Amino acid sequence: MTTPQTTNLANALAKAFDPVAIESHWYPVWEAAGYFNAGAVADKPAFCIQLPPPNVTGTLHMGHAFNQTIMDAMTRHRRMCGDNTLWLPGTDHAGIATQIVVERNLEAQKISKHDLGRDKFVEEIWKWKQFSGDTITQQMRRLGASTDWSREYFTMDPNLNEAVTEVFVRLFEDGLIYRGKRLVNWDPKLKTALSDLEVVSEEEDGHLWHIQYPFADGAIDGVVGLTVATTRPETMLGDVAIMVHPEDARYTNFLGKHVKLPLTDRVIPIIADDYVDPAFGTGCVKVTPAHDFNDYAVGQRHKLEQINVLTLDAAIAATMPEAYRGLDRFVARKKIVADLDALQLLIKTEKHKLKVPRGDRTGTVLEPLLTDQWFMAVDKPAPANHPHQPGQSIAKKALEVVASNEIKFVPEHWVNTYNHWMNNIQDWCISRQLWWGHQIPAWYDELGNCFVGRDEAEATAKARAAGSLGVLRRDADVLDTWFSSALVPFSSLGWPQKVDSDLMRRYLPSQVMVTGSEIIFFWVARMIMMTTYFTGKIPFETVYIHATVRDAEGKKMSKSEGNVIDPVDLIDGIEIEPLLVKRTSGLRRPETAPKVAERTKKEFPAGIPAFGSDALRFTMASYASLGVNVNFDFKRCEGYRNFCNKLWNATRFVLMNCQVTNDETGELSTLDVGLNAADAVYLSPLDNALISNLQQLEMAVNRAFTEFRLDTVAAEIYQFVWIEYCDWYLEFAKVQLAQSRAVLESATATPAERDHATAAARGTRRTLLRVLEVCLRLAHPLIPFITEELWQKVAPLAGKEGASICIQPFPQAQPEKLNADAEAFVAELKLSIDAVRNLRGEMGVSPAEKVPLYVDSQSATVMAQMPYLCALAKVSTAHHVAALPDVNAPVAVTKSANWMLDIKVDIAAETERLNKEIVKLDAEIASVQLKLSNASFVDRAPPAVVAAEQQRLADRIAKVVQLRAQMAKLS
């Protein structure tokens, strides 16, 4: 017989959960042990997730924390389920974005990139990349990300660089990459082209200027000229025509005539094109093919000249009239308007709202500009001998793999977004006039002939073969950063060197791509296009689109707006002062700093407390429903930090009850927890009910994982651990252990009684331990650190072995352990306890006070309930009577019995309480009666539903009868 000497646990677990020590301890252990490295066992299913590589522009934000928590939970889940997991990490060079950051840093030191020159400047960016990349990977470790660091990549690593070159050359050779002078979105500040996707248009206040263009040969029919309306008058210097709608009766007379372009000496024709909307403005539109995308198309249709007005930095070009040369576009605009006014050609100026295109990174107003750029032809058929999609265009194929359900979107409606974009896709401008990125593998001879090759030698050979003998000069431009990102699904696995490697076979396609909706076009679509074209495989099976993280007010989090939260600050906590410094630096509009500070002080008056990584992750998971937005409220972290503490203390309780410390030696020894198969174990209905519930939890959690519902995973675990396990079962367990102890300490107990008490204590301890141990494994994907720490303590006692919880099997339900009878017993017991507790509450009994109780039943069920009920509802003594005493105390009616506290009653309060309850019941009875008296309900509703209603009616009527009787006694 083992009798506890003491339950001193000072050397086992601290009284409160302290995340800092745990987290810093476990991550390095996991990493060193290689638990996260890609599995090498061929016969296990593969599970791969490609991390959307964070930009090396600084640090991770809440969006990353959200995104990564989801991926980590999924990866840890599948790893525990026995899959070969590969969560592949990397970082993205993020061309423009990173170059801008480093440029700004240098500007702060009064250095311009031109002072340094290209090579030195790129060196500076590499230094920054090192710093930012290290910060990011460190943050990921703090978040507990179980990525395979041994395969970490950077999009400008040599092997990925090689993939980029290979892809470029092949697409060029297949005729799907071309170079040409086209109208592109031009950022005059950065002096680079941008793709359509990098343009953000917002409505701004502007003007619509009405300008008269006089007829070249004098008035016609008394009309001196035509009036056009424009929002960008400076571009008129490049006008090559005026167009009207062909059926616009006002102007048909003038078709084919000419006008004199004001401020120049040019004469331009009046043409007809049905692009013109006669109802807008004057119905006359100036045509400027070199500076407007519509006009460009009109110009093509009518074979018009393209006259460029602007330089690369958006000043008026040297080819323009002298008066305007060299003027900035906006200065020139003012001058031109003034000059037209002076010439009395400015008819009127209207206020006008217009969409102004700006660069998404710089906010600069963009100009459509004619420049030489490289494009990818997405709509052009692939060569007839292409191995994977002969004769089929890249966009077509990308649509096909989604239409065929090879690639699924979750939530599904994002397919529409994808299809819409893909059906209207334009050729992709892939060249950028930047210094940071993959340099385009194209070389030119002195005549401008272009040779594309994998390296200079190959290009030279092609040049020589074509008869070009001079020196070659490499194209200075780099590729759009998304060009390399698009290759990640295969370039990160070793392509092109390893085309048929184990890695490629196993981890391409990956199982799920986890990302926000904002990069469906930028990245998801392009990965699909590139991966299918070059590997014949889809890049991933499922695209899981998660919400965008916003601040508590629903505003998009942005460093330049000063409302970002660094996930590490939620983990470690931060004082208000440093938080203010963080938030007020680097603002887009520095003058907003006081406001930002004010808002920050209001939201975080005392800074941010340290919640720990697990609490942050649990919060993120609980936010991961399939919605569009997440308005992040840090207070939820507090709730989940408390949950971690709950789990911690539940473990403390379990250990206290399963281990003893010898007072003299200080040695810890384990009590009998039923590990020895030969020992009899008695499981009470309460033990069995908990175990039964646990099976349901296991089913629910596994199902939720497969449905990508991490919010459900979190909610299920939270509910089970806190409510079922801690609030109910732990209290029941105390009763059971106390009962056994009483028997074992009794001098009069028979041997049979002692045996049963031993078996029961064994069963309780075993249930406590095993259920806890399972909960730890269930929760591990969400809260890896605390579960590891606790599992190390709990698992050995529960008869489990293993170096780490990371690689333990994920709990799966055992249907044979479902136990409806036990669950029903506990459900009924809970109702009884609730009823008695409710009586106490109603009668204002102090929670500390124990009170006597009457119950009008001695049924087996009630007798079995009593020990638990007395403990949980603080009953001093229970009197079992045939009928409750005929006094005016309140009665609680439950399924099991009628209950009454033996204390003095406040008659007024009790009358009120009864009245309230009777009214409620009457209303319910009336509504059920109405339903049941409806013939069509009884006839047409399923019999089970009708029966349930009838039962409900009977119950309520019985109850109300009881209450009425009680009421009668009061008066």
Next chain:
RNA sequence: GGGUGCUUAGCUCAGCUGGUAGAGCGUUGCCCUUACAAGGCAAAUGUCGGGGGUUCGAGCCCCUCAGCACCCACCA
């Protein structure tokens, strides 16, 4: 101008194939009960955006209106 999503308790959000409205936080009492005050027990709060329809029955399906958010688009 098209398209998508959203509108449920004071706040943030769950509600599966239609069958008696839920959670967390917050609020209000009372308790430092030997796992946990980062806690326990109890309590209050909803014409599920408005209107119409289908159905025995609608938060859920259909129509319509309103508001919010986002995405796409070439109106000078």
